[in-house]
Amino acid sequence: ARAGEGAKAAQEEERERARAAQLEKRKAETRNMVAEQIRRDEEQVENHVDGNDSDANMPSDTDDLDDPMAYEAWKVRELQRVKRDRDLRLVHEQEKAETERRRGLTDEQRAAEDAALGKNKVEDKGKWKFMQKYYHKGAFYMDETEMDAEDVRKREFDGATLDDKFDKQALPKVMQVKKFGFSGQTKYTHLKDQDTTDFDNPWNQKNQLRANYDSKMAGVGDIDSAGRKRKK
Structure with missing residues (x-):
């Protein structure tokens, strides 16, 4: 009985040593994984600094917001924008007033203005x-x-x-x-x-005889009279 108990104790001790060895192995693997991840992070940071990463060529977004020159340039741009909007609004109001004025004119008055401004003038084309x-x-x-x-x-x-x-x-x-x-x-x-058209041919001459003949052809009369019976 004592021999059996000694064997069980030896087996239990052997299992404890195996579990302890397995635990140490897992700890070592964890430490290696952490060290590898730290190394990768450091390499990524170095790549950013060296300019080897694709984001290194992105424009800088760290401009000095308190730069007086940039502020003055912004004021100039803003004043130009306000002036441009004001000019466009003024032109629109003038066009609207001109349209209302033209609507109050007669056809003869509008035609006289157009002729004076040369709106309907046909440009001479070269030969x-x-x-x-x-x-x-x-x-x-x-x-x-x-x-x-x-x-x-x-x-x-x-x-x-x-x-x-x-x-x-x-x-x-x-x-x-x-x-x-x-x-x-x-x-x-x-x-x-x-x-090769022969304009001397009677078929191509425009006279009363030709007009009477054409008037009797199908499809040349008034569409409202189509299908009506002729009175005898």
Whole structure:
């Protein structure tokens, strides 16, 4: 019996030593994990200082709020903003007053004012050369109220350039085509040159006989009279 009790005591002592060794092992692992985390934190801080991190290039947000120069610059910007808003409000009020004044005028008075201001004046367009290329000035940024006299958008965009400056009517008939001598040479000069309409033909003459004939065609009468029976 004593031998059995001694064996149990020895086993219990062995288990206690194993538990103590396991506890020490866990403590060592915990200390290593803490040390590794501290090392990573220190490396991250060093990366921020050295500029190797992506946040290092962010703009500084530590400006001195009490800088007198910055305050004076802010006051100038604020005064400019107040003046700009006041000018816009004044322009809006003037436009509104002008609109009310124009509404009280007659059609003849408004037409006379428009003629004096040149609102309905048609600008003279220059004459194009024979077979001159067409260039559109573009549909973007066409707010003419913001353009001054020297604005590039007021330049003559449809003027002759390069080969268009020469008189192509003096060339032989065979050379009066676009891209002559190149692979993209056109076959015809223009549509009017290929027009074969015979205006001397009676079908193309506008006279009373032709008008009477056209009036009897289907689809040329008044739509309200369609489907009505003719009176005999």
